[in-house]
Amino acid sequence: MEQLEIRNAFPGAAVFRLRETTSTMDEARRLVRMGFPPGTTVVADAQSSGRGRLPERRWASPPGENLLSTVILGPEAAKLPGFTLRVGLALCRTAAVFAVRRGGSLSSPPALKWPNDVLVGGRKLAGVLCEAGPEATLVGFGLNVNQLGFPPELEGKATSLALELGLPGGLDLPELLELALGELAFVLADGDWRQEAEERLWRRGEEAAFLAGSPEGGETVTGVLEGLAPSGALLLRPAGADRPLEFASGELLFRAPRVDRSGSHHIR
Numbered sequence: 001m002e003q004l005e006i007r008n009a010f011p012g013a014a015v016f017r018l019r020e021t022t023s024t025m026d027e028a029r030r031l032v033r034m035g036f037p038p039g040t041t042v043v044a045d046a047q048s049s050g051r052g053r054l055p056e057r058r059w060a061s062p063p064g065e066n067l068l069s070t071v072i073l074g075p076e077a078a079k080l081p082g083f084t085l086r087v088g089l090a091l092c093r094t095a096a097v098f099a100v101r102r103g104g105s106l107s108s109p110p111a112l113k114w115p116n117d118v119l120v121g122g123r124k125l126a127g128v129l130c131e132a133g134p135e136a137t138l139v140g141f142g143l144n145v146n147q148l149g150f151p152p153e154l155e156g157k158a159t160s161l162a163l164e165l166g167l168p169g170g171l172d173l174p175e176l177l178e179l180a181l182g183e184l185a186f187v188l189a190d191g192d193w194r195q196e197a198e199e200r201l202w203r204r205g206e207e208a209a210f211l212a213g214s215p216e217g218g219e220t221v222t223g224v225l226e227g228l229a230p231s232g233a234l235l236l237r238p239a240g241a242d243r244p245l246e247f248a249s250g251e252l253l254f255r256a257p258r259v260d261r262s263g264s265h266h267i268r
Helices: 024-033 075-079 083-101 161-165 173-189 193-199
Strands: 015-021 041-047 067-073 111-113 117-120 123-132 137-143 207-212 219-228 234-237 245-247 257-259 265-267
Touching: 015 024, 024 041, 024 067, 024 137, 041 173, 067 173, 075 083, 075 123, 075 137, 083 111, 083 117, 083 123, 083 137, 083 161, 083 173, 083 193, 137 173, 193 219, 207 234, 219 245
Parallel strands: 015 041
Antiparallel strands: 041 067, 067 137, 111 117, 117 123, 123 137, 207 219, 219 234, 234 245, 257 265
16 A cells, blocks of 8 residues: 555545555545544555445446545544535536546536436446444545446446546546545535535436335335435425425436336336
8 A cells, every 4th residue: 555645635634545455445444443534545446346335236447547435534424414415516526627627528517416426418427435434434436537438238328537528548546536535625514515416416307216215125206306405315396296205315217217008117
């Protein structure tokens, strides 16, 4: 493990890089036990067991092409309203600022797909995984940076900054990490975070489908996505409802269900 000489917006905290690990989350837990302060960050060129928000989902990345990181924060961080959304918002801001620095533009402004993804043009650019514990809050994120091709199951569903900017020469990962840490520190302290998060909220003002509960036994609810509650919960107003329903857990679906003549629901 080597220490990177980059600026960290969290005072007194270092950034460490590994060429390969099981998961940056695993390494961050080890650093927590060793007493490293909030803001300490672990980044890896490759990880063999990266995972998403749900156990069956994995985050696969070619070695050295993308930003794979975990930031250690204090246990109180997880209690901030809309905490995971704030992390996603920081990544939205990171992508937008980086594009301007490179003199380019993204195909569309980075959007928040509730609760933990960042999309550009409807394609996934980044994902967030947060874990709360009594000693620390771990903020894991993967940001597609230099990846130019994706597995068949992700074709048309994922993108990267290099693809968006048309710059395949190799974007600077330490520069992006430094920028992301600055945006994260800013958004966590920003009392007006919800306004920008709502402005960036994917499908806001449109009809959307929401899977409430677990993927195995959840109920699909459709309605107009109205915005975010102060807590960060999703506000969805079903047809004919007087006010929106508030959801603290679940998942927005990429496609709304269709109803056939038998009345059965299908996801397109």
